[in-house]
Amino acid sequence: MKAFSRNQPRLFNSFNRAARQAATFAVMLALVANTLIVGVTNAEAQTARMSEEQRIVHVLNRLGFGARPGDVERVKAMGVERYIEGQLQPDAIADAAVDAKLRRLPALTMTTAELYAKFPAPGQLLRQLQRRGELPADLAAMMQNRDNQNGAMNNQNAPAANGAMTTPEAATGGAARGDEAADKKDYRQAIREYMRENDLQPPAAITAQLQASRIIRAAHSERQLQEVMVDFWTNHFNIFANKGADKWLLPAYDRDTIRPHTFGKFRELLQATAQSPAMLFYLDNFQSVSPNARGGNRRQMLEGMRRNRTGDQPGMMRERNPLRRNRGLRGNMGNVDEQRAAQVNPNSPQGAMGQGQMTQQRMPQAQRRQRGINENYARELMELHTLGVDGGYTQKDIVEVARCFTGWTILDPRGAAARTGLIDTERAGTFVFNARTHDDGEKIVLGHKIPAGGGINDGLKVLDILARHSSTAKFIATKLSRRFVADEPSPALVARVADAFTKSDGDIRQTLRAIFASPEFNAPENYRAKIKTPFEYAVSAIRAFGGETNGGPAIHQRIAKMGEPLYGYQAPTGYPDKAEAWVNTGALLERLNYALALTGNRIPNTRVDLARFGASGNAGNNLTDADKRRMIDQFSNLLLRGDVSEKTKAALLRQLNSPQTTTSATAITQNETSEMDVAMLPQPEGRGRRNREATSPPVGDLSMMSRVAALITGSPEFQRQ
Amino acid sequence: MGINRRFFLRSGAVAVAGLGFAGSLPSFLGRAALAQNGAIASGGRRKTLIAIFQRGAVDGLNMVVPHGEAAYYGMRPTLAIAQPRGVVTAGAAADTAVDLDGFFGLHPSLRMLKPLWDEKRFGIVHAAGSPDATRSHFDAQDYMESATPGVKSTQDGWLNRLLQHDPKDKQSPFRAVSMTQNTPRTLQGRAPALAISNLNDFTIRAGNASANVQGGFESIYEQTVGDTLSGTGRETFEAVNYLKRVNPAQYKPENGAQYPRGRFGDSLLQIAQLIKAGVGLEIAFTDIGGWDTHINQGAARGQLALRLAELGAGINALVTDLGAARMNDVVVLTMSEFGRTARENGTRGTDHGHANAMFVIGGAARGGRVHGQWPGLKSEQLYEGRDLALTTDFRDVFGEVAQKHLGSRNLTKIFPGYAANAAKFRGVLG
Incomplete structure (x- = not known):
């Protein structure tokens, strides 16, 4: 009986879909059928709702991380609807206790450049000190010692490779091995000591602080739904901390990209992620350059930035909204039109080929070579961020979207140029559009023509197209319904939620209201039905x-x-x-x-x-x-x-x-x-x-x-x- | 409707009772004993794959040295491993390559593996790897573990898909075990897989009250019938109890095997232990790092030599400990995300390259030979003018092991988007 009524809407939906393509008469008939079904589902669900107390527990579980002692009574007193509405407006909820706890996590409020300075990668730190001639004697000796040892080993190898007899020293590999291990340990210890003395910390501490902030907020924040949505979007727009520079880029991602947009318009959230250095790095778009690029390599880009700083012809566009300085506050992602208007002049003269400091620097392999177009971001943008895997795009669309996003990159992603004073430090690790590496030809994305010469507009248009696509509405509705209602949300629920998404132009708050008010959310069979992560x-x-x-x-x-x-x-x-x-x-x-x-x-x-x-x-x-x-x-x-x-x-x-028996588990x-x-x-x-x-x-x-x-x-x- | 896991649990227990081992074996093993296809050989023996990931990209050209290739010596003035000279006497600390077939040789740190080669239980695939051009560790490991080069959004790893699409006796909680802190990408997915950094941790930790508390959990989980949690709960306690009887803390390696100190050796030792305990281990995974030798890589001695010595000692101890009979049901497979540049760089090291070498070890290996095609090391033969070119897609090696050793019949599901089939196998297994 139950299974049957649950299957019904699905059948009618497919019928509905077919009917839309047929005659007007059929469409009308389908509409009638649809109304009937919605009526039935509502009526059925209304007869079986959770008790008031269950509903409160349910809301505390699903819109938050569960009840604290007294929470159920508190919500009962204020009314569950008021509680839900309040949770949808987190800015109005005071959260002083959490703010105080977070103050002990300084990484959260630092700019990317400050993070690079305070949490340097040990190898980079040493090279930098050496360059500046500031390497302390003990560390220098260690380094010297290490190089000598390795060098000596190589020298021992050289004659052997030429067929000479093995030297006695070379045969005592065991002893050398032990020494080397010990040296390595001392070496690491010395670096740790240096960092401690100079009030520096290892990069892993950034991730630890960020993780701590998420746990503290989930456990203690009054803005529970905000934390659930931060978790949801952070997972939807997932980034892995241990991919290269992402460690340093993640605090800004959490603070400036995700948090200000948890309840806003999806389109703005999407752009915030598209322009976030963390995502640009994680999905490699920062390396994606037009194959016909007029020599827009990193050095030239930095040169361009330098001239930009000194008032010369700008080589590239700086992000209009430097909200990375706007720590922890919900700044707007910047007006899209303003960004469009602030087009870069793609015809600006190329940077002089002067021998900047950068040329002497060791650069990671991937940056030394021109790698051309990189499709990773384009693919995941459609498959995972918007349309969904069956959302109706082709490999050709992926390539076209990738072309649109060429030149969307990160200024000084690893902070090397800032360290050598080539650019203003606060701009290290921020978004920049590099017109020189952008593919300025015409593109066709999902049937929409994007004319040549659009510059940064190309990518922004793609975001418009994707954010408003019906597949995106369905995909986001499915994921939100799965998160808040059940592992396998009914097609009827997903359709209603997708509708709310579309009608509100992708307003996340409105979409959530549709879910919380749905009979499915409040149905007893969904009470304590989801396994906690x-x-x-x-x-x-x-x-x-x-x-x-x-x-x-x-x-x-x-x-x-x-x-x-x-x-x-x-x-x-x-x-x-x-x-x-x-x-x-x-x-x-x-x-x-x-x-x-x-x-x-x-x-x-x-x-x-x-x-x-x-x-x-x-x-x-x-x-x-x-x-x-x-x-x-x-x-x-x-x-x-x-x-x-x-x-x-x-x-x-x-x-x-x-x-109470004593176990034999002594090992434990x-x-x-x-x-x-x-x-x-x-x-x-x-x-x-x-x-x-x-x-x-x-x-x-x-x-x-x-x-x-x-x-x-x-x-x-x-x-x- | 379908047959659920509980059904298997009951019928398995009954059947095993009929065979006369009831009471001594937990029911998940009963279920294992029932499965007669695929990974269980006709004699009731279980096949095991031990996958070893060398994270950081090992220099395959110094691990398996093409000493017959003149270009090799031209490109590596300080790093090259010298050509083998005559028969290496036992105990000699020779710094030359250990000859394999007149053209290839092992790095001298791996000489302990030479007897395995001679016994035809150790084969090598050279110039193998991922067809994707990436030289990012992150991406290349991702591609190798998901076995979908170029596709990042693949949610599960290939070893997990192997488990998913081979539904035989999936009930043993020890069917797939990674001896690592977290589940590696290659074992992530719908099929259950354990990540255990230490077998001694696989227990309820409540000090003196452990047994009591475990009893409490067991009885609570018994109360809720017919849902995923209670099913998993029961299996968990069975596994814990079983492992307790195995008593991992008291393990003594056999045949004088000496595992190298450190996490890698420990993890191989515990894998051997699980295999001997007969807990139904089908896929074991572990990894070993330290291969990213950009600076001062060393030649016959030095950084790389030390890492290879640990790798070789570990594998050798494992094979020794398990003994020849057990090794007939075990395949050890090594992999690394990409190779390194054919030429040495300016800091006596090597940079990120392309194709690499893989080891296939076990009684079933067609050992004593280097499989695949050798693309050569002349400048024009190199990939992008700098790296060893690829002639074997790693999926052809994975696929052969999956099909021939573990009995997978669903290679298209395990390697989506790739036409894996027996015609492309390199013949690494007999």
């Missing part, structure tokens, strides 16, 4: 206990082990948003161990205070059955509003009553006793990562209360939202 699971548990976290490496590492390191998904698809991606043996074990670590307060800098909920604050080894039952009820109410079956409760009680306890100091932020995430697990405090005797709390946190019910 590891990030959602980890944060929702902290929130449920009213816990505290600084988002540091220890908690992030837990999330990573469960399968969702933030900014750690390599492919541009982003993490999948379906249960099957998260439910497997290894991941589930990590979830259960997370529950144990959290309730046992074994995650450094993340704390829950169970005693505040417990009538029985003692370790609880002499509890009566009634005490234990009370404890079970208490935590089932706290975590799941009592949505725990009597059978499960009985099983829990049986477990609490069984004698040994593993966990090698404890270290609590990792404080900001902390490098790089080399020591493998041992991060060892930074958890030892597993002592777990109190009865911790055990009950862990068992319910790890239960199938709490894995869902």
Whole structure:
């Protein structure tokens, strides 16, 4: 019965589609049919809605990272509709406590250039110091020593290669090997020391701070829906932190690209990502140049910038809206027309071929050669950001779109020119349109003609076409419905949401309203029907206990082990948003161990205070059955509003009553006793990562209360939202 | 309707009971025992692939040296590995290539693998790799792990697709194990795959209360029947309990095998352990880094030599530990995202190149030969005038291993957009 009524709209939809191509009469008939169906679905859903309390829990779960103690009552008091509407207007929600926590993460507010200066790559730092003649003696000696050793090895090889006898020294490979390993360690140590003394930090600390900010905000921000949408868009426009320069580019991406646009027009968000250095780098568009480019290499571009700075003929366009200075504030992405008007003069004279400092510098291979057009961004823009894989584009469209985006690049992506003073430092790692490398011929994109000579307008027009395409509406509607409603949203829901998207010209806030008001969102079968992602699971548990976290490496590492390191998904698809991606043996074990670590307060800098909920604050080894039952009820109410079956409760009680057997797992306890100091932020995430697990405090005797709390946190019910 | 996993669980247990091993084996192994096709050889033995990724792009021209190629010595004045001279006596610390076939030789750090070559259990594919021109580590690793060169949006890795499209006994939680912190790209996807950096971690961690707490979780997960979570829950506890009996902490390698110290050696040791424990391991993955030798690469000694020594010692220990009989069901396959420039650069190193060499090791390998075509190293023979040209698409090697060793019959699904078929196989397996 149920399955049948669910299938019906799909049948009628396809009928509807066919009818549109037929006679007017048929179209009208189809419209009638459609109205009928919508009527039926609504009526059916209205008869079965969630209870008021369920709806509040549902809203707190889906529009946020779960309820904290007291949240349900708070929302009940203000009314759930008001709560939802308030969440759609995050700017009006005060968030002082989170702002204070974020102040301890300086990377978040730095410009890209400041990040390059404060978090240099060690190799780059050394070369730079050497160039400036500022290399400290001990480091210089180390470097010298290292070079000598390697050189000596090569020299030993040279005669051997020519057929000479092996020298005795060469035969003692074992000893040399040990020395080299030791030297390498000293060398790294020396670099670390130098960085500490000079108040510098390793680049991995940037990612760690950014990850921390996401965890802090998800756990503690009052702007819960904002955080859910940041997570959604960050994943939709995914970027992998460990791809080259992206580490340094990501703070600006989160701050200036994603956050200001979470609820705005999709078209503006799309452009913000298209012009974000992080995306330009991640999907290689910064290297994409017209095959007929009139010699627009990097050096010439930088030369052009220099002349630009000194008031000469501008060689390229600077981004009109330098909002990268506008830290953390929701600046507008800049007026599109203004950008269009601010066209570069493609006929401006080429930069003089003067021998700039850049020529002496070592440049990464890829930048030394002219590689021509790069299709990566064009492909993913259509497949993953807008139309969807079956959205109706061809390989020819990919090439044409790629041509449109030639010249959309990053000024000084790795900050090398800024370091040598060739350009203003604050402009390192920002978007720039380089007219010289742009393909200025005519293009045809999805049937739209884009005339020759359009310059930066070509790309902007492509964004117009894509943002307003019906496939995009459907694709975004599907992904949002999947996120907020169910793994397999019904075609009827997707169609309605897509309609809201189209009618509002891609207004994200309006689109979300359509979802939250839909019968499907409020249908009982979708209550606690989605499996939480590891990030959602980890944060929702902290929130449920009213816990505290600084988002540091220890908690992030837990999330990573469960399968969702933030900014750690390599492919541009982003993490999948379906249960099957998260439910497997290894991941589930990590979830259960997370529950144990959290309730046992074994995650450094993340704390829950169970005693505040417990009538029985003692370790609880002499509890009566009634005490234990009370404890079970208490935590089932706290975590799941009592949505725990009597059978499960009985099983829990049986477990609490069984004698605590000592395990034979001595290896495990040994593993966990090698404890270290609590990792404080900001902390490098790089080399020591493998041992991060060892930074958890030892597993002592777990109190009865911790055990009950862990068992319910790890239960199938709490894995869902 | 379809048969769900629970159905398999029950019928598997019953069938195994009929065969007389009930009680001693967890049910996922019962299911494994039931599957008679593909990866299970007729004798009930399971086939295992051990994939080793050399991240950072190893210099294939110094790993497997074309010592018969004059151009090689011309292009590498300080880095070249000298031509082999006569028979290398045991224990001699010769710095020359270890001759394989009169034209190719192994880097001297790999000499411990020569006996395997002589026993025809070690074959090499040279000038293999990705047809994509990228010289970015990131992209090239991505392409090799997804096995879709040029297509970044492929969501899953090829080893995961292999599991997905080969539904036989997918129930063993140890069917695919990566001995790494996170699941590598190549094993990401719909099919379950474990990432375990250390087998000792695969347990409920609650100190003295571990057994008790695990019992609690088990009984809670038993209460919820018929959904993905409870199914996965049950399998998880079975796996944990089983591994506990295997007792990874007490493992002693056999046949005097000595694994190199460090993460790479440890990961191979634990893979050997899983294979011996018979937990249903079909695909094992691990990686080893440090190959990006732009500066002071070294020749017979130095940076690269040290890395190769670790690689060779690890593989040698694994093969020794498993013993010849077990190695009949195991294939070790090495890969690296691209090769390095044929010419040495100005800093006694090599830069990012193109084609590379891959190892295929195991009882089933057609060893003792270098497979594929040698494109030559003369200037005009080089790819873009600088790198070893490609003559074998890595998917032809992957595909052959998938089909012949693991019994995959769905190469088009595993390698989308590529016409993988037996005609293109290089004959790396017998």
